[in-house]
Amino acid sequence: MRQTWRWFGPRDLVSIDAVRQAGAEGIVTALHHVPTGTVWSPAEIEQRKREIATMKDGSPSTLTWDVVESLPVSEDIKKQSGDWRAHIAAYKQSLRNLSDAGIGVICYNFMPVLDWTRTDLAWRLPTGGTCMRFDLTDFAAFDIFILERPGADADFPEEVRAAASARLAGMDGARQERLARNVVFGLPGAAESFTLEDVRRHLAEYAPLGADGLRANMAAFLEEVAPLAQELGLRLCCHPDDPPFSLLGLPRIMSTEADYTWLINAVDLPANGITLCSGSLGARPDNDLPGMMKRLGDRVHFLHLRNVRRETAGIPCSFHEAEHLGGGTDMVALVRAALAEEARRRVAGRADASIPFRPDHGQDILDDLGRQAQPGYPSIGRLKGLAELRGIIAAETHAG
Template sequence: MRHMWRWFGPHDKCRIEDIEQSGALGVVSALHHLPNGVVWRPQEIALRKQQVAHRSNGEPSTLRWDVVESLPVSEDIKKQNGDWREHVEAYKQSLRNLACAGIEIVCYNFMPVLDWTRTALRWRVRNGATCMRFDIHDFAAFDIHILRREGAARDFDREVVEEAARRHAAMSDEAQQVLARSVTMGLPGSTESMDLARVREHLAAYGPITPARLRRHLTDFLQQVVPVAEEVGIRLCCHPDDPPFPLLGLPRVMSTADDYATILEAVDSPANGMTLCSGSLGARPDNDLPAIMDHFGSKVHFLHLRNVKRDTEALVGSFYEAEHLEGDTDMVALIASVLREEMRRRGEGRTDAEIPMRPDHGQEIVDDLGRGGQPGYPIVGRLRGLAELRGIERALASTRAYVLQSG
């Protein structure tokens, strides 16, 4: 695996020289300051490359910008209304411009409205560390009593509705505001945030869009942009829904292995691939991560290795961001599957045999606590995660027989 590190730009509390010291070989970044739907112009791309290539004191770094996460798909494209056709053309031109800058991997997602969703951004675990959490009861309290979405209570089990009512009744105004901000935070690093009125407006616009229709819109989008990606040598990789089940009455179409099979078969191309996020997919107990890697390995262009701990084995339920080796996903088995795929690619002579991976999320520990960094992206917590993942990889690579046998 090629070890990477996510960086949100010059405002990120993690500096380029800090990333170098982590042992990461490249940077995952995006132009978060640009609105969705506009062209990423060459000068903006060149500036971000220059920022990655230099330490904060101006000295050259050893890093380069290797992966884009994310080139956002606008809500107009997802809904196929408004300026969606112009946004698709802008997306194509952005791919061309990125390719000219030497970038070959572009991660995106197709989640309606909120992108990833959590109910707590700094939830304290027993040892004093903090992490992100999704609590189904708190989310129901938000949906039913704070957002007051029509018909929301029908989307939850009776026990959840009753507990949500109890929790909401005990919340102060400040606690309700904190919950609402946590749920509507949106995409990491994004400058676009939404108040409740804007969320309601988006939900109303999605009213007639079923899962089948949203899946068709994704296929339509890929049928237009994948040929451009093929032409310029870019590999697109779709990130799974997070969490991988419906929220707010909105459709979700990238939550399971079957979802990925549908999209990858509908637009069958080396340029149409998958971001395997073990944390997002791992929030569902019916997603077998090593099996998913074994099945889709040839189309996995990017890896997010993180772990979650589920409260129950319900398909729709609560979970928190666990330490990288301590959640419900067998990380040893998953990395063994990744190494098997990389060996297979080398045997075929593929130039992309080394799959880029970044340690995703993790817990805030030691100096992370009180730093006020990007929620979900602690410096020390990710350093620990990368060290643990690198240790597994090194140990498995030195016992090649285990990797082959476990397949």
């Protein structure tokens, strides 16, 4: 398993020097400043590679750009509206340019409007550290009373609606504004951000589409890009919905094992694969992460290893980002299944026998608390997670 680290470019408060000191072998990054739907030029790609390869004093970092996360799919592509055909052409050219630069793993997602959703980006833990959290009551308060989405009432049980009303009554204007910002925060480092009016507009445009329509549009996207990726020797890997259940009345189509089975059958090529994110998928009690790794492992091209602790029963639920070994997913069993998949690949002679993984998210602890890096991406919290994951890998592969 190849140890990688997500880095948001030169503006990231966690430097390449720090990543190198953490012991990561490769970098997961993107051209976050390039607007969605625009071609990633060879010059921009090479510039990012140079930034990764160089430490502050000019010496080589020995780090390489191993995984793109993410090459974003535009809302126009997801809805098949506006400039979607031009955006697909740009996407395909970006794939060619990334292939020419020697970067082989491309992560993306097909979540409508919001790439991930939390209600609190720095929830205080009993330890004094902080983490990201999704509180269903807070989200209902946002959806029903702040966004004022038509029909939102019907999407929540009566007890959640009542709790949301009481919760809102206890919020001042600043707290309501902070909650709204948190919910629409979006993809870390992205070139675009949404206002509430943007969200309302997108919701209206998605309303007639539904899950079947979004799935059909995703299949059409894959029919365009997966054969090209196969030809270029690239591995596309779709990230799951986060959280893995419907929000704001929007369809979510990458939330379960059945969804991923559909994905790999929609365009049955080795290049069409999976980003198995144990944290996103782990927010549903019916997702068996070690089992998914065993059954779908042939198409797992990238691993996000993190854990969440579900606070309420059912789907949807409240949850928070737990320690890497402390949530609801059996991380030892998941890593064991990943190592078994790698062993199968080596026997088969596959060039992609080593699956890249990164310690996804982390709790803000120690000096992280004053650094204010990208939400979910602290330095020390992720280093702790990487160390714990390394421990599992060392124990599972120890020959003595």
